[in-house]
Amino acid sequence: MSISIVSSTTLFPNPNPNLTSSSAPKHLSSSISPLTPSPKPPKPRLSLRKTSSSSSLRVRSAVAIEKETPENERPETFLRQSDGGLVSSSSSSGPGSSVRARFEKMIRDAQDSVCEAIEAADGGGTFKEDVWSRPGGGGGISRVLQDGAVWEKAGVNVSVVYGVMPPEAYRAAKGEGNSGAKAGPVPFFAAGISSVLHPKNPFAPTLHFNYRYFETDAPKDVPGAPRQWWFGGGTDLTPAYIFEEDVKHFHSVQKSACDKFDPSFYPRFKKWCDDYFYIKHRNERRGLGGIFFDDLNDYDQEMLLGFATECANSVVPAYIPIIERRKDTPFTEKHKAWQQLRRGRYVEFNLVYDRGTTFGLKTGGRMESILVSLPLTARWEYDHRPKEGSEEWKLLDACINPKEWL
C-alpha cells in the first residue's frame, strides 16, 4: 500500500496519554503499521548532483515519499471533485456543504486570519508560502514567517489528505462488534490546521494550536457498516516566564469557547492538555497548557464542527493581546538563556513524544512542514537547576504541578 501523509503533524498528533495503547488512539493504534511504508534502506549513492538546480533536500522528497507537486497558486479547494470540491458552497444542500468541505473552508479561513494578525503584530516579517498538491487529491499550504521583528519562527499550515487505512483500524475505530467481518482497506479523509508561533522576546510566550477532522468511508463488502468521523485539536501556551494575567487571559478565552458548547469541555480538555504535553523523562509539561481533545465523536457532528470553528477563531483574541503586552519588554541575556532552555524542552517533547511529529517523520510526511514546529534556536545545559523561588523556578514548578488558572 502506498499512501502519502502530508504534514502529518496536522493530522495525527494527539493520542490521549491516559488511554492504554490497546484502546487509543483508536484510529491509529492498528493503522500505523500498514500506513507506514516499510523502512527504505539508506540510498547511499543517491547523488545530490543529479538534481536540477534546486537542492539537496528535495532529493529525498523525490525518492523516499510519494510526490508532492508544488503549486504556484492556491487552489480554491484541495478536495476531490467527488467531495464537492468544485461545487459552489452556496448550494447548501449540495456536496459543497459537506462537513469535509466546510472544515476545509474553516481551516483555510483560520489560516488567513491568524497569519494576517501575526503579520500585523510583527510589523516587519511576512509569511513565505508553499502550496502543494497530491495527484490523487489533497494538498496543503505551509506558511512560515522566520526571523521577524516579534517572532523568530511562526508556522501556520493547513493540509488535506486522502489515504487508506486497513480494515482492522476501521474495526478498532468503530468497536469490537463485527471484528469477524472481512473487508478491504478503508479510505479515509483528514484535514487540519497546525501552527506553532515562537516569539523572540523571552517574556512573550510560544503558542501552539491544531484542529483536525477525520472521516472514513464505509468499508466495501460489509453491509451496514457505517462511516466513522471524529474531531481533534487544541490550543496551548508555552511561556518561559509566568505573567498570571497572561495565563488567566489565555485560559479564560479557551474556557469561553468551550462553555458555548458544553460546560464539561473546559475542565475535561484542560486536564487532557496537561496530560498530553507531558515530558515523561523530566516529569514536566512543556508549558502551561490550554485545551486538548481527540477522537471526539460522541456529540452532534454539527455541534463539534461549530466547536472546532469557535476554537480556531479564538486563537487571535487569546494570544495577540499577550504578545502586544510582552513583545517589547526589556530583557537580559539570562532571560534569553532560560527561554532557550525551555525551547530545548519544546524540541524534546516534539521529537520524542508528539505522535504527529514522530509518526509524520517515520512515514515520510512533508518533513519541512512537520519540523516547522521546532524553534529557530534551542539550548541544553547539563543538570541546570533554577534557584528555588526564582522566576525561572516558578515556571518550572507550574510545569511540574499544573495549576487551575481560573
Added chain:
Amino acid sequence: MSISIVSSTTLFPNPNPNLTSSSAPKHLSSSISPLTPSPKPPKPRLSLRKTSSSSSLRVRSAVAIEKETPENERPETFLRQSDGGLVSSSSSSGPGSSVRARFEKMIRDAQDSVCEAIEAADGGGTFKEDVWSRPGGGGGISRVLQDGAVWEKAGVNVSVVYGVMPPEAYRAAKGEGNSGAKAGPVPFFAAGISSVLHPKNPFAPTLHFNYRYFETDAPKDVPGAPRQWWFGGGTDLTPAYIFEEDVKHFHSVQKSACDKFDPSFYPRFKKWCDDYFYIKHRNERRGLGGIFFDDLNDYDQEMLLGFATECANSVVPAYIPIIERRKDTPFTEKHKAWQQLRRGRYVEFNLVYDRGTTFGLKTGGRMESILVSLPLTARWEYDHRPKEGSEEWKLLDACINPKEWL
C-alpha cells in the same frame, strides 16, 4: 519487574539498521517491553516544594525511577563483590581478572585519559563530576565540561548496570534452538563508556564514541544453556565543514585500530556506521562516520576485549590533533549559523533515532547523563538549502552520499 538502567545511552545504543525489527537488535527486540516500566501516569500533584533545598529535577528521580545514590567519591569498582569487585586485580587468575572487571577498568582508564586530554586541549574548562551507585550494585561516573575555551559541551560517562532480562530475550540472543525451554528472568551485566564532544569553533568537529560490554548469566532451570556476551561500540566524527586531511586522519586512525585485529573490521564497521547514523526523514547521515559495531560475539572474547580497548585508546590520537588544528580558525556568523543547523540535525538523530537515547529516556535512565549528548545550542530554519557548490553544500553532499575517505 523493576530494574534500573543507568545511563542507558552508554549501554543500549545501537541496533544495526540493516536488520529488520524481528531479528535485531537481538538482545533488545524482545526485551524492551519487559525491561520497560509500564508508563506511569503523570503525577500532577507531586510538589516541587516538598523537596529539600535541591531542585525540581531531582524530584522525578525520586519517584519515577529506582534510586541512584549520589556518591562523594569514586569507588574503586562498581562491580558486585561476587564479580571480584573487591579482589585485587593483581591476582590474574582470580575473579578480578574477569572480562567484567577488566572491561570496567578499561573504560574508567579511558575516561581518565580522554578527560585529561580534553582539559589540556581546552586550556580553560574543567570537568564537573557526578558519581552515583545503585544499592544492588553498579553505578556510574558522569563528567561534563561546559562552556570551556574550546568545547561548548563535552560529556564523558562510564556506567555499570546489573539488570534482569526476560527469558525470551535470552533465547532470542542465543538463537531459536530451545525456544520451548521454560526459564525465569535472566540476570545481565552491562558496562560502557559514552562520550560526545561539541567544540565551539564551527571548523572543529564534534566527536562521539561509545564502547560497551554485555553479559547474561545462564538462565536457571535450563541445563546446558550457556551465558551470553557481546561487545558493541564505535567512534564517529561530525564536522560542519569538511577538511579532507582531518577526515582522512580520523578514518585512518580507526582503520589502523581495526587492522590490528581483523582486516575485515574497518570496511564492515565503516559501512555499519554510515548506516546507523542515518537521519531517515532527511536522507542524511548526521556526520562523516567512522566505525560502528554491535552484537559482536563471533570472535574470541579476549580478542574483542583487546579490540574495544584499542578503539577506546584511539580516541585521543584520532581527535585531538584535529582540534589543535581547528580550534582557533577565524569564522563568521554565517559559519556559526551553519554549525548550529548541523547541531539541530544532531539533536534530531539523537532524539528520534538513537536507540540508546530513546530507550534510556523511556525506561527512566539517568536523564542528565543521557541528554548530555545534546549540544549546548542548536538551530532549525525552515527549508534551509545551502547554495550548490558551497562549502556547506559539500558537507551536506557527503552526509547524503557517504564517501570512502581512505
